[in-house]
Amino acid sequence: MAILPIVTVPDPLLKKVSEPVEKVDDKVRAFLDDMLETMYAAPGIGLAAVQVGKLWRILVIDIASDDEEPNPMYFINPVITWTSEEFNTYNEGCLSIPEQYADVERPAECKVDFIDYNGDEKEIHADGLLATCIQHEMDHLNGVVFIDYLSKIKRGIYVRKVKKLVREKEE
Numbered sequence: 660m661a662i663l664p665i666v667t668v669p670d671p672l673l674k675k676v677s678e679p680v681e682k683v684d685d686k687v688r689a690f691l692d693d694m695l696e697t698m699y700a701a702p703g704i705g706l707a708a709v710q711v712g713k714l715w716r717i718l719v720i721d722i723a724s725d726d727e728e729p730n731p732m733y734f735i736n737p738v739i740t741w742t743s744e745e746f747n748t749y750n751e752g753c754l755s756i757p758e759q760y761a762d763v764e765r766p767a768e769c770k771v772d773f774i775d776y777n778g779d780e781k782e783i784h785a786d787g788l789l790a791t792c793i794q795h796e797m798d799h800l801n802g803v804v805f806i807d808y809l810s811k812i813k814r815g816i817y818v819r820k821v822k823k824l825v826r827e828k829e830e
């Protein structure tokens with residue numbers, strides 16, 4: 660396993676639409692392992708493949724709290740098939756927009772079809788933090804990040820802050 664470098668805004672890669680995975684083979688599974696390790700090391704609760712530079716429709720998520728057992732979830736080619744009419748607001752963050760947070764409103768529940776780590780077709784009905792996390796990560800697959808929901812001015816401020824952070828890290 661390996662920790663992969665995380666792409667941050669304003670990298671144009673984050674605006675790209677990811678492609679479906681054709682087959683879940685050992686190469687894909689090795690990549691899933693690396694994604695999970697990268698997410699845990701960051702640390703974060705969700706990561707999309709594009710955030711580590713690969714345009715595959717893949718997400719890894721683990722929303723277990725520190726005092727719970729790890730609960731890694733793998734979503735390959737996920738498709739949201741239903742969203743609730745009720746909305747939830749969460750203060751969201753993103754490993755590609757480090758240390759910046761904003762309230763984002765999304766459907767409170769969603770149903771998702773996906774392929775799991777073993778290549779089996781699955782469906783999940785998510786609510787709470789998991790529903791938000793899935794929708795946040797699915798946005799990445801379509802070239803959208805959470806600051807795209809904010810005003811242009813706020814977005815600009817966030818991007819400048821991230822650029823400064825990244826510069827400081829490199830020094």
Ligand SMILES: [Zn+2]
Pocket residue numbers: 752753754755795796799
């Ligand atoms: Zn994100």
